[in-house]
Amino acid sequence: MSATGLDVARHMADAAVAFLDSLDEHQRSLAAWSFPSDEERHRWFYTPTDHGGLPLSAMRPAQQRLAMRFVSTGLSRPAYVTVSTIIGLDNVLDELEGWTVEFDRERGRDPGLYYLRVFGDPGDQGPWSWRFGGHHVSINHVVVDGDVKASTPIFLGADPASSPLLGPHPLRPLAGAEDLARELVHALDPGQRMSAVLSPVAPLDIVGSNRPHVADGDVPLALIDVWRTPFHGELGDRMRSTQERAVRAARLRDEHLDAVRFTTRPKGVPAAALDDGQRELLRAVLDVYVRRIPDDLADAEAAKYAGSRIGDLHFAWAGGIEQGEPHYYRIQGPHLLVEYDNTQRSVNHVHSVWRDPTGDFGDDVLARHYREASSGHGHS
Numbered sequence: 001m002s003a004t005g006l007d008v009a010r011h012m013a014d015a016a017v018a019f020l021d022s023l024d025e026h027q028r029s030l031a032a033w034s035f036p037s038d039e040e041r042h043r044w045f046y047t048p049t050d051h052g053g054l055p056l057s058a059m060r061p062a063q064q065r066l067a068m069r070f071v072s073t074g075l076s077r078p079a080y081v082t083v084s085t086i087i088g089l090d091n092v093l094d095e096l097e098g099w100t101v102e103f104d105r106e107r108g109r110d111p112g113l114y115y116l117r118v119f120g121d122p123g124d125q126g127p128w129s130w131r132f133g134g135h136h137v138s139i140n141h142v143v144v145d146g147d148v149k150a151s152t153p154i155f156l157g158a159d160p161a162s163s164p165l166l167g168p169h170p171l172r173p174l175a176g177a178e179d180l181a182r183e184l185v186h187a188l189d190p191g192q193r194m195s196a197v198l199s200p201v202a203p204l205d206i207v208g209s210n211r212p213h214v215a216d217g218d219v220p221l222a223l224i225d226v227w228r229t230p231f232h233g234e235l236g237d238r239m240r241s242t243q244e245r246a247v248r249a250a251r252l253r254d255e256h257l258d259a260v261r262f263t264t265r266p267k268g269v270p271a272a273a274l275d276d277g278q279r280e281l282l283r284a285v286l287d288v289y290v291r292r293i294p295d296d297l298a299d300a301e302a303a304k305y306a307g308s309r310i311g312d313l314h315f316a317w318a319g320g321i322e323q324g325e326p327h328y329y330r331i332q333g334p335h336l337l338v339e340y341d342n343t344q345r346s347v348n349h350v351h352s353v354w355r356d357p358t359g360d361f362g363d364d365v366l367a368r369h370y371r372e373a374s375s376g377h378g379h380s
Helices: 003-021 025-031 061-072 077-096 175-187 190-196 233-250 254-260 276-290 295-303 307-312 360-374
Strands: 115-119 128-134 137-144 147-150 154-158 197-199 314-319 327-333 336-342 350-355
Touching (some): 003 025, 003 061, 003 115, 003 128, 003 137, 003 147, 003 295, 025 115, 061 077, 061 115, 077 137, 147 360, 175 276, 175 327, 175 336, 175 350, 190 197, 190 314, 254 314, 276 295, 276 336, 276 350
Parallel strands (some): 197 314
Antiparallel strands (some): 115 128, 128 137, 137 147, 137 154, 154 350, 314 327, 336 350
């Protein structure tokens, strides 16, 4: 156990208990579920669908404050600011889309529809976890033996990715994830770039989509499949038409999808083949993702790729390398998958995620915990 993880877990537990204690019986039935509830716990989304849990719109203001205090315990300060900004972008998107109503609900873009759910008893000694999610946000943490043991998947997106502000600088919540990666791909020499760039055409979304687990052969799911409840009728037809138009406009072909298809053997240029400056750029890109979680936890994650260990990672790119061109990248290595995609809405709609292909949702840690408990070697 790490002392830092214990401290973060204690803050999480205290905030979770305070939040849950504020709820009435009906609210609690939505917010508090048993652990592990694996089928539901492994569900996660980044579309404006029902993410499962108690939405902010169903809470009193004081409960919303407790909910956001709880959420903040699982994020670094910059990440909490970013998440708060992403939630507010639903108001911007509503205006951009002409205040239309879609998705079979009263308000299509709704900053009140961000959902919080706790699995297990945070005041007890057993494993527990929690999830906060809504449009372009999914945060997942797992606590075992009083220590934060897993913090993936963690997804952040932005639509629009760039919005005007008063003054010369736009609002770009995920600018670092894009600009640093582009700086890295520009820093590659021709041979390195040939290895890194998998396809001249970027996929329309992250390759792993919102699958509970990534696996060999995965390509992005269709737009209509990244929701809790399938769409039928006119809305379903419209989504399929939107997908088809996007594929045609991008000139996306099967060979482009094959090039970015997920494989457990990483694709792209190995970090071991980069020079010191290039590796520092790669580390800076990676930091944008691992620094989403509280500083103490992020330090422990960053240490996994310190020094020569960063050589185990691979960097891959698809699409154009100039600003304004549709693009995708990923960083992959042992227990790590980072994906970023900016292709939709005229290259102004970002999806980004940090995952652990073998340990998302704490599955590897929990399996070990239960094995030790059944053999009588569990922790006190």
